[in-house]
Amino acid sequence: MDRPPVSRGFKSRRQVSEAARLPPGQYLTTDFPVLSAGPTPEIRVADWKIALQLGGSLLETWTWDEFEALPQTTITVDIHCVTKWTKLNTVWQGVSFDDLLKAVGLSEPPDAFVMAHCDGGYTTNLPVADLVAGKAIIATRYDGLPLAPAHGGPARLLVPHLYFWKSAKWLRRLRFMPRDEPGFWESRGYHNYGDPWREQRYDGD
Amino acid sequence: MTATDAPLQQPKIEWQIGRVLAIVAETSRVKSIILQPSRWSGHWPGQHVDIRLTAEDGYQAERSYSIASPPEEQLLALTVERVEDGEVSPYLLDELRVGDALEFRGPIGRHFIWSQTRGGPICLVAGGTGITPLMAMLRHRKGSRPNIPASLIYSARSLADVVYRDELDTMARRDLNLRLVYALTREHPSDWNGHRGRVNEVLLEEHSFTREQNPTFFVCGPTGFVESISSMLVTLGFDPFTIKTERFGPSRG
Numbered sequence: 416m417d418r419p420p421v422s423r424g425f426k427s428r429r430q431v432s433e434a435a436r437l438p439p440g441q442y443l444t445t446d447f448p449v450l451s452a453g454p455t456p457e458i459r460v461a462d463w464k465i466a467l468q469l470g471g472s473l474l475e476t477w478t479w480d481e482f483e484a485l486p487q488t489t490i491t492v493d494i495h496c497v498t499k500w501t502k503l504n505t506v507w508q509g510v511s512f513d514d515l516l517k518a519v520g521l522s523e524p525p526d527a528f529v530m531a532h533c534d535g536g537y538t539t540n541l542p543v544a545d546l547v548a549g550k551a552i553i554a555t556r557y558d559g560l561p562l563a564p565a566h567g568g569p570a571r572l573l574v575p576h577l578y579f580w581k582s583a584k585w586l587r588r589l590r591f592m593p594r595d596e597p598g599f600w601e602s603r604g605y606h607n608y609g610d611p612w613r614e615q616r617y618d619g620d
Numbered sequence: 621m622t623a624t625d626a627p628l629q630q631p632k633i634e635w636q637i638g639r640v641l642a643i644v645a646e647t648s649r650v651k652s653i654i655l656q657p658s659r660w661s662g663h664w665p666g667q668h669v670d671i672r673l674t675a676e677d678g679y680q681a682e683r684s685y686s687i688a689s690p691p692e693e694q695l696l697a698l699t700v701e702r703v704e705d706g707e708v709s710p711y712l713l714d715e716l717r718v719g720d721a722l723e724f725r726g727p728i729g730r731h732f733i734w735s736q737t738r739g740g741p742i743c744l745v746a747g748g749t750g751i752t753p754l755m756a757m758l759r760h761r762k763g764s765r766p767n768i769p770a771s772l773i774y775s776a777r778s779l780a781d782v783v784y785r786d787e788l789d790t791m792a793r794r795d796l797n798l799r800l801v802y803a804l805t806r807e808h809p810s811d812w813n814g815h816r817g818r819v820n821e822v823l824l825e826e827h828s829f830t831r832e833q834n835p836t837f838f839v840c841g842p843t844g845f846v847e848s849i850s851s852m853l854v855t856l857g858f859d860p861f862t863i864k865t866e867r868f869g870p871s872r873g
């Protein structure tokens with residue numbers, strides 16, 4: 416379709432002073448809505464571990480205390496959910512993917528793709544190129560406070576330049592893989608890559 | 621393969637123009653919009669569409685709305701509740717007219733879906749307009765295999781806020797395998813002998829089948845409602861994998 420029809424009588428009700436920071440089809444919110452496929456798991460940090468995996472073997476696992484002792488990164492970013500909301504200037508703290516690689520003595524990533532595995536069985540796939548060079552952290556704090564369970568606590572992946580479902584909640588394992596495979600939402604109608612600026616919401620976008 | 625190649629490339633879900641065939645007032649705050657798509661290859665009960673409004677100056681707004689009609693029907697029904705100060709829902713309720721063109725695309729989503737081939741029992745839990753995708757499931761079940769055991773626990777502020785009430789009551793009267801339970805949170809008739817107040821664990825346990833029957837749950841409504849219902853179901857011992865959720869937006873408390 417070349418040009419969408421004008422919706423008679425429709426006007427923007429919003430003051431969009433930050434329009435340039437809104438990807439197509441998104442609107443600004445100041446709330447922090449929640450999207451997940453099922454119930455929010457209750458995870459105690461005492462029982463929590465996170466792992467880095469290559470093929471069939473574990474490269475490393477960290478307990479909560481060990482993970483907290485890794486170098487910390489704080490970032491302020493805009494986040495974009497596929498259900499249409501965008502939230503500006505969110506502040507997160509955690510361990511960068513780069514620092515995680517360093518911690519296991521890798522100077523570069525061993526494979527081109529990563530599958531993030533979460534409590535509740537959810538998964539999401541990402542190219543490694545979208546995680547390195549400061550593009551992603553494993554976040555444990557939001558706005559200076561421990562991450563709430565509904566928002567993915569104790570730890571979630573944060574890849575702010577992609578739609579927010581790629582920032583997998585309740586992260587437990589990052590698995591390197593040589594070839595791309597679709598994750599949970601990616602095999603249920605959502606786009607494989609999810610770039611909000613190209614409005615890659617659904618299969619085929 | 622480049623990073624952005626999908627392993628299984630699907631065709632794009634294209635925007636299309638629907639014609640508004642009818643607008644039905646459901647309650648004082650909710651209307652159903654009956655749309656004639658320009659093309660439609662069917663949908664699963666539970667899926668949604670995205671609609672897109674375009675202003676004179678080119679400004680656009682997109683929102684998601686669940687499909688309330690079953691796949692057996694040729695027309696699409698959307699059921700929209702007014703969100704005060706909202707950008708899109710007041711437009712759909714107050715400005716949109718029969719005969720108008722409405723841009724949309726779909727069907728979307730393959731997680732929060734049910735069809736009779738998946739069997740049952742199914743336990744549906746709705747908060748407010750969260751009834752919409754669940755209604756598509758119930759209408760589909762009625763038209764195909766009404767013997768599949770089902771229950772609907774529907775939380776609304778008052779009887780007057782129950783959407784599709786006549787249709788639901790009629791459906792439940794004729795169908796021994798369907799259990800219908802209303803929970804009225806704010807107002808109830810003086811002779812009301814149904815549940816008063818919010819859905820709680822006791823009500824859920826009573827109407828959600830047993831763990832041995834292994835029901836599948838579909839919980840839909842405002843975020844706070846879905847969070848509380850799904851965590852109660854986990855507390856009651858149901859497998860989190862059997863609990864599917866759809867959150868419509870912020871909680872109104």
Ligand SMILES: Cc1cc2nc3c(=O)[nH]c(=O)nc-3n(C[C@H](O)[C@H](O)[C@H](O)COP(=O)(O)OP(=O)(O)OC[C@H]3O[C@@H](n4cnc5c(N)ncnc54)[C@H](O)[C@@H]3O)c2cc1C
Nearest residue numbers: 498683684685686699700701703706707708709752868869
């Ligand atoms: C998958 C999916 C399916 C949906 N299906 C339906 C449906 O079948 N029927 C339906 O009516 N809605 C449905 N929604 C919600 C719908 O997409 C819009 O969010 C809703 O209509 C509000 O849009 P708006 O432009 O009027 O309000 P906005 O301009 O977006 O918001 C105005 C104000 O209201 C608040 N707000 C936004 N949404 C809600 C809400 N749902 N409840 C309370 N406050 C809110 C906002 O935080 C804001 O402060 C669905 C959402 C999703 C993600």
